[in-house]
Amino acid sequence: MLRTIAQGFLKKKTTIYDLAKKLGVSPATISRSLNDHPSISIKTKEKVLQAAKETGYRINKFASNLSLQKSNTIGVIVPRLNSDFMSTVLSGIEKIANNAGYNLIISQSLEQEAKEKFNTKTLFESGVDALLVSLANETKNYEHFATFTERKIPLLFFDRVVDLPNCPTIIIDNEAAGYQATEHLIKQGCENIIHVSSGLNRSVYKLRYSGYKKALKEFSTYNREQLVEVGNFSQAEAQKVVDYIQSSKQPVDGVFVSNDNLAVYIIKALLKAGYKIPDQIKIIGFNNDPVTQVISPELSTIDYPGYKMGKLAGQSILSHLNGSINIESADQIILKHELIIRESSQK
Amino acid sequence: MLRTIAQGFLKKKTTIYDLAKKLGVSPATISRSLNDHPSISIKTKEKVLQAAKETGYRINKFASNLSLQKSNTIGVIVPRLNSDFMSTVLSGIEKIANNAGYNLIISQSLEQEAKEKFNTKTLFESGVDALLVSLANETKNYEHFATFTERKIPLLFFDRVVDLPNCPTIIIDNEAAGYQATEHLIKQGCENIIHVSSGLNRSVYKLRYSGYKKALKEFSTYNREQLVEVGNFSQAEAQKVVDYIQSSKQPVDGVFVSNDNLAVYIIKALLKAGYKIPDQIKIIGFNNDPVTQVISPELSTIDYPGYKMGKLAGQSILSHLNGSINIESADQIILKHELIIRESSQK
DNA sequence: CTGAAAGCGCTAACAG
DNA sequence: CTGTTAGCGCTTTCAG
Numbered sequence: 265m266l267r268t269i270a271q272g273f274l275k276k277k278t279t280i281y282d283l284a285k286k287l288g289v290s291p292a293t294i295s296r297s298l299n300d301h302p303s304i305s306i307k308t309k310e311k312v313l314q315a316a317k318e319t320g321y322r323i324n325k326f327a328s329n330l331s332l333q334k335s336n337t338i339g340v341i342v343p344r345l346n347s348d349f350m351s352t353v354l355s356g357i358e359k360i361a362n363n364a365g366y367n368l369i370i371s372q373s374l375e376q377e378a379k380e381k382f383n384t385k386t387l388f389e390s391g392v393d394a395l396l397v398s399l400a401n402e403t404k405n406y407e408h409f410a411t412f413t414e415r416k417i418p419l420l421f422f423d424r425v426v427d428l429p430n431c432p433t434i435i436i437d438n439e440a441a442g443y444q445a446t447e448h449l450i451k452q453g454c455e456n457i458i459h460v461s462s463g464l465n466r467s468v469y470k471l472r473y474s475g476y477k478k479a480l481k482e483f484s485t486y487n488r489e490q491l492v493e494v495g496n497f498s499q500a501e502a503q504k505v506v507d508y509i510q511s512s513k514q515p516v517d518g519v520f521v522s523n524d525n526l527a528v529y530i531i532k533a534l535l536k537a538g539y540k541i542p543d544q545i546k547i548i549g550f551n552n553d554p555v556t557q558v559i560s561p562e563l564s565t566i567d568y569p570g571y572k573m574g575k576l577a578g579q580s581i582l583s584h585l586n587g588s589i590n591i592e593s594a595d596q597i598i599l600k601h602e603l604i605i606r607e608s609s610q611k
Numbered sequence: 612m613l614r615t616i617a618q619g620f621l622k623k624k625t626t627i628y629d630l631a632k633k634l635g636v637s638p639a640t641i642s643r644s645l646n647d648h649p650s651i652s653i654k655t656k657e658k659v660l661q662a663a664k665e666t667g668y669r670i671n672k673f674a675s676n677l678s679l680q681k682s683n684t685i686g687v688i689v690p691r692l693n694s695d696f697m698s699t700v701l702s703g704i705e706k707i708a709n710n711a712g713y714n715l716i717i718s719q720s721l722e723q724e725a726k727e728k729f730n731t732k733t734l735f736e737s738g739v740d741a742l743l744v745s746l747a748n749e750t751k752n753y754e755h756f757a758t759f760t761e762r763k764i765p766l767l768f769f770d771r772v773v774d775l776p777n778c779p780t781i782i783i784d785n786e787a788a789g790y791q792a793t794e795h796l797i798k799q800g801c802e803n804i805i806h807v808s809s810g811l812n813r814s815v816y817k818l819r820y821s822g823y824k825k826a827l828k829e830f831s832t833y834n835r836e837q838l839v840e841v842g843n844f845s846q847a848e849a850q851k852v853v854d855y856i857q858s859s860k861q862p863v864d865g866v867f868v869s870n871d872n873l874a875v876y877i878i879k880a881l882l883k884a885g886y887k888i889p890d891q892i893k894i895i896g897f898n899n900d901p902v903t904q905v906i907s908p909e910l911s912t913i914d915y916p917g918y919k920m921g922k923l924a925g926q927s928i929l930s931h932l933n934g935s936i937n938i939e940s941a942d943q944i945i946l947k948h949e950l951i952i953r954e955s956s957q958k
Numbered sequence: 959c960t961g962a963a964a965g966c967g968c969t970a971a972c973a974g
Numbered sequence: 975c976t977g978t979t980a981g982c983g984c985t986t987t988c989a990g
Contacts (some may be wrong), residue, residue, distance in 0.1 A: 271979085277983095279982095279984085280983070280984065281983080291983085291984080291985095292984095292985080292986080294984095295984060295985060296985090296986095299985085301986095323983090323984080324982085324983050324984070326982075326984090327982065327983030327984040327985090328983080328984055328985075329984090330983080331983080331984045331985045331986085332983095332985070333986085390975090395986095431981075510990055513976095551986075
C-alpha cells in the first residue's frame with residue numbers, strides 16, 4: 265500500500281446534498297428538517313439531525329443569506345471603540361443582539377466623516393439587516409445614510425444623533441443635563457463658570473452648551489458665558505484649559521466639562537498648578553465614567569446610562585426587524601440622566 | 612392619469628444583470644469591469660462604472676461570498692468589550708483589517724466558556740475567513756476551536772492564549788513581567804509582598820504569579836509567597852484585599868496586582884483605611900491603563916502594548932490569509948513590555 | 959409528509 | 975476583449 269504524503273486531513277464541508285444522498289431523501293427535506301419545519305415527520309427530522317451531527321454539518325450562511333435576502337447581522341458604527349462609555353454601550357447592544365440570534369459587525373469612524381461614509385458603504389454591502397450609528401464629530405453631511413433609508417433598512421442613531429426621517433434615536437436630554445450641572449455649580453456659589461467642550465457640531469455637545477447658557481441666564485446675574493473649546497478630550501488638551509483659567513482677569517471658580525476624562529485631566533493639571541479643588545474652583549464632568557471615582561477629589565458628574573442605552577438601541581432595532589413596529593413610526597427614546605454630586609463641586 | 616397610493620419609493624436593488632441588459636453586454640463583462648479585471652477595455656470599464664453609479668448599483672456580498680467561498684470578514688472573540696486594554700487592542704485590529712478590506716465581527720464571551728463556544732460556532736457559520744481569540748477566564752476545554760483547525764481556517768490567539776497546533780499566538784512575557792514587578796518592589800525595600808490576581812486558569816495570570824514567586828525566591832530571604840485571589844477585578848473585590856492586609860500578622864508592605872483597575876481600587880481602599888502609600892505600602896499594577904495616571908499616588912505598572920498587539924494580531928492573520936505565510940508555520944510573537952515606575956512604589 | 963426545480967446574484971473556466 | 979454557462983448551497987413554491 266502506498267504511503268500518502270498528506271500533510272493533514274482537511275475536513276471537507278458537508279452540504280445538505282451530501283446529507284440528502286446519505287439518507288436517500290431530497291435536499292428540500294434536509295433543509296426543512298434543519299429548520300424545524302412543521303410539515304416534516306419527527307422520525308425523519310431525527311434522522312437528519314443525527315446525520316448532521318455525525319458528519320459535522322454546518323450551515324453555509326452565504327447560501328442561506330443569498331436565498332433569504334437577509335443576514336442576521338446588525339452593523340454598528342461608533343466614533344471609537346476605546347472609550348469606556350462606548351464600549352459599555354456596545355456591551356449592551358451585543359447582549360440583546362446575541363440573544364436574538366443576531367451578530368454584530370462593529371466599526372469605528374475615528375471621528376472622521378470620510379471613514380464613517382466608507383464604513384456605511386461597507387456595512388451596506390455586507391448586507392447588514394440594520395444599522396446602528398453614533399455619529400463622528402466631523403460629520404456634517406448625512407447623504408451616505410440614504411442607501412439605508414431609501415431601501416427601508418432600519419437605521420437607528422444613538423447618543424450622537426441626527427434627525428433623519430424614519431430613523432429612531434436614543435438619547436438623553438443633554439440640554440437639561442447641561443442646565444442641571446451648571447445650576448448645581450451656581451448653587452454652590454460659583455460666580456464665574458466656564459464650559460469646556462469639543463465638537464459643537466454634534467448636538468450632544470451643542471445642547472449641553474445651551475443648557476449651560478440657559479442656567480447662567482436664569483440663575484445668575486454675574487456669570488457670563490465662556491466656552492473653552494478643545495480639539496478632543498485627551499490629556500494634552502487639559503493644559504489649554506488651565507492656561508485659560510490662569511489668564512482670566514476675573515478668577516474662574518467653576519468648570520463644567522463635557523467629558524469626564526478631560527475633567528479628570530483638568531483636575532490634575534489644576535492641582536499641579538496649585539489650585540484648591542473644590543475650595544477655589546469647583547468642577548463637574550459628564551458621563552459618570554469609572555474614572556470619576558478614582559480621581560481625588562472625586563468628580564461630580566452627570567450619570568449617563570450607557571449599558572441601558574445599548575440595550576434599548578438593540579431592542580428598538582429588533583422590534584423594527586421583527587416588524588412588530590413599523591419603521592415609519594420612528595420613535596425617539598429619551599433616557600433618564602442623573603446629577604451625581606461628589607467632592608469636586610461641593611461647597 | 613391615476614394617482615398611485617405609494618407610501619414612498621423603495622429603491623429596488625440593481626444587479627449585474629440589470630446593468631448587462633442596460634448596456635447590451637454580458638453579466639460577465641459587468642462583473643469583470645466592476646472588479647477591475649485586466650482583460651476589459653478601458654472604454655467598457657468606464658461605461659460600466661458610469662452605469663453602476665447612475666443606477667446606484669451595490670454588489671451583493673452574499674452572492675459574491677457564496678461564489679468565492681470567502682467573506683472578507685474576520686471574527687474576534689474577546690472576554691469583554693468594556694475594558695480599556697481590550698478596546699485598545701480591538702482598535703488596532705480594526706485598523707489593520709479595514710485597511711486590508713476586511714470587516715470585523717466582534718463578540719464577547721463575558722469570561723464564560725459556554726458563551727465562547729457559542730460565539731465560535733456562530734462565527735464559523737457566518738463564514739469568517741479567520742478568527743482571533745482572547746480566551747475567557749473560564750475556558751478549560753478547547754475543542755470548540757476544532758471546527759477551525761480541522762478546516763485550516765486561520766486561528767490566532769492573543770493575550771489570553773492557549774497552545775494549539777498551528778495557531779499563532781501574540782503575547783508578552785508575563786513571567787518576566789511579574790518577575791520584574793516583584794523585583795522592583797523588593798529593591799524598594801519591601802519585605803512582605805502579596806500578589807493579587809484572578810483567573811489563574813489563564814496562563815497570563817499564572818505566569819505573572821510564577822514570575823512573582825521566582826523573584827521572591829531569588830532576591831529575598833524574608834519574603835514569603837502570598838496569593839490573594841479575587842473573583843474579578845471590580846471595585847467590590849478591593850475590600851477583600853484590604854481585609855487580608857489588615858488581618859496579616861506580619862505587616863504587608865508590598866502589593867503586586869495583576870490588573871491596574873483593581874490596583875487603583877485597592878489604593879483607594881487602603882488610603883481610606885489610613886495606610887500611607889507608598890511609605891507604608893508600595894503597590895504596582897499591570898497594563899498601564901490611563902487610570903494609572905489619574906490615581907494619586909500615580910500607579911507604577913507594567914506597560915502592555917495593547918494597540919500594537921492588536922495591529923500585530925491583524926497583520927499576522929492577514930499574512931496567513933494572503934498565503935504569504937503558511938498556516939503550518941505557526942509563530943509566537945512576544946511583545947516587549949516595560950516596567951513603569953511611578954509614585955506608588957517609590958522609596 | 960416529501961420531492962423537483964427554479965432562483966438568489968456573482969464568479970470563473972472555457973470558448974470564441 | 976467579450977460571451978456562455980455552470981456552479982456556489984440553501985430556500986421555497988408547486989406538485990404529488
